[in-house]
Amino acid sequence: MGKFVVGIIGGACAGSEIASTLADLGMEVVVFEQNPLPYGKIEDGLPRWHRKLQARERKNIDSKLDRPEIHFVPSCKIGESVSVEDLDKEWNFAMVVMANGAWRDRALRVPDTDRVTDDSLVYQNKLVYWFNHYHERNFDGHRYTIPKDPVIIGGGLASIDMAKICQFEMFNAAVVERGLEPVDVETLEHRGVRKAAENLGLDYDDLGIRPARLFYRKRVIDMPLVPLGDAPDPVKVEKAKAIRQKIIKNSTTKYGFEVIEFHSPASLRFEGNTVTGVTFDLCYWDDGFKKTGEQETVDTSMVISSIGSVPQPIEGIPMDGELYQWDETFTGAVTGLRNFYCVGNAITGRGNIKDSAANARRLGAVVTAGITEEELIYEKWFRAQEEEAREHVEKMITFLQQMPDTSDAQRQKIQELTQKHWESIGYTGYAAWRDAILAKR
Ligand SMILES: Cc1cc2nc3c(=O)[nH]c(=O)nc-3n(C[C@H](O)[C@H](O)[C@H](O)COP(=O)(O)OP(=O)(O)OC[C@H]3O[C@@H](n4cnc5c(N)ncnc54)[C@H](O)[C@@H]3O)c2cc1C
Missing domain, CATH: 3.40.50.720 (NAD(P)-binding Rossmann-like Domain)
Structure with a gap:
């Protein structure tokens, strides 16, 4: 050599x-x-x-x-x-x-994203950076505040992390509002939000936390959480679908967010340069994903794009x-x-x-x-x-x-x-x- x-x-x-x-x-x-x-x-x-x-x-x-x-x-x-x-x-x-x-976050492919000048549209990589470092003494990066109505667009594993970050931030904001110390994120992750509330003598349902909404264009069983390889046999496909459902059921129950299927982002609604809502094309499965021709607009003050x-x-x-x-x-x-x-x-x-x-x-x-x-x-x-x-x-x-x-x-x-x-x-x-x-x- x-x-x-x-x-x-x-x-x-x-x-x-x-x-x-x-x-x-x-x-x-x-x-x-x-x-x-x-x-x-x-x-x-x-x-x-x-x-x-x-x-x-x-x-x-x-x-x-x-x-x-x-x-x-x-x-x-x-x-x-x-x-x-x-x-x-x-x-x-x-x-x-x-x-x-x-x-580099993949760009959310809807019109007018370049109009946004504030945190009403944010991308995953920057948000995780903030979440991981904002408690450090010398942190001088951008500071985000998770609002009470976040929407996440994604479907992969990282988008589940985004939903958890939102839940933990909303949880601690509610706890601090009640004059208590925030709960560390390891405890929140390990115990889940209901048990963490119980530990503080609180009932999670009384905290007024609305579930963060994770919108996915396909179905939970299609989420890219378990790969299928090049030529999956039907047994493997069914097993993978079941695992995907289980992963989502476990994490939505434990952390309190929601996954909404069959929603493909189509456009943003604005007030000035601030996003106030997302319009989705509704989809369905018929031997492939198709649009129904209907749309639904949901209100939000923060869209988190987590699409890779x-x-x-x-x-x-x-x-x-x-x-x-x-x-x-x-x-x-x-x-x-x-x-x-x-x-x-x-x-x-x-x-x-x-x-x-x-x-x-x-x-x-x-x-x-x-x-x-x-x-x-x-x-x-x-x-x-x-x-x-x-x-x-x-x-x-x-x-x-x-x-x-x-x-x-x-x-x-x-x-x-x-x-x-x-x-x-x-x-x-x-x-x-x-x-x-x-x-x-
Ligand atoms: C939340 C999450 C989700 C994941 N999802 C996936 C997935 O879907 N698929 C998958 O395969 N793996 C995934 N992984 C696994 C993970 O990304 C890999 O296992 C591993 O971290 C990648 O290592 P890397 O060294 O290639 O990249 P990185 O860990 O990204 O390291 C790259 C390094 O290069 C540095 N760098 C970048 N640009 C420059 C430059 N211009 N000049 C100098 N330095 C530079 C960076 O600062 C960084 O330190 C995921 C991991 C996490 C944490």
Whole structure:
């Protein structure tokens, strides 16, 4: 094996796994991370009631990145702090691996969304970021207030998290109104809202909390909570439908939100630039989903769009619709860039299964790994993601073997560029940096 220096964009699940696998093979790796810390969806996507899991996953990433062969470059957004062109020409890595995940919410496809200038239409990624961090001492991001009548548009697993966030926020607002201390979200998640109210000597039904409404264009049995693979047999299909119903029944009972089927968003109702309602096309099932021709408008002061995440466009990386453009799905080689490769959610988008059979199978396996009959087990999901990343390294090695070694002069250049960035932010080492960032929270 030759001696290479590899650049990785993104230091979370996929990025850290690839970095440590390459380091095990004797390579030097530079990991660029846009945030101060490398935890990606673990800290900004997984809602914070998964506190213990988050702590375990952070440790897991730390153990992979905190080693001498890996140079962690935090607070460095590729496309902004360093351009793709510079990464390609100046840093000149033997290979660049794009493990930057899926951070752009898919746009809600109804007219006039760009008119909205306030929080009457919000998207999932920003909302989870706020929810996960607003209690921190140094939080200076946008603050949301969940109103009493939120509407969620979605149907996937993340939309259920949105409904739970709404319920917990409304619960604590009602509790605080009664002069009590808010209940921590782990207790709310674990016990459910009725038991949590009981613990406070309250009756949940007296709190005046209206259920958050999650609108889905299909049926609960069609929700993308349990994948069916490429050619599901009828028994598997029926089993998956039953599991979907069970998951929804359990969570609506425990947390008090509602799921409303057969509603496809058609338009927004406005007062000025503020959304005051959503009009849905009503649908039905007749060997496929069809519109009845009728519509229903529901009042709301906050619409939360949770219809999936796709990769963020990066200047210099070609796009094919919502995804990066790659030459072939096997390696994820980015079109027109000599040595850039996509892995993880950067290649598929999250919850956005590309119609290539190979990718559908790949993603299917990842999703299946995380589901039990009762709930989603995120931990298994993260492990499956790592496994995928490791498998990807094998494909990369095939590519790298054809490359010349990184020269000493280039290695030196990469070290100088890395050092320059470190000095600009006061970075002196992985653990010290991480601890300093966490201490400010
Ligand atoms: C609520 C929820 C729902 C999920 N749903 C799905 C699903 O439907 N399908 C599925 O396959 N998996 C899903 N997962 C699983 C999860 O997304 C993956 O298991 C895993 O977190 C993805 O890891 P990653 O490293 O590819 O991406 P991420 O965890 O997103 O990590 C990417 C990293 O790259 C960084 N980055 C991004 N852009 C740049 C840039 N320009 N420069 C530098 N750094 C950058 C980010 O800050 C981040 O740290 C879900 C997870 C959660 C929490």
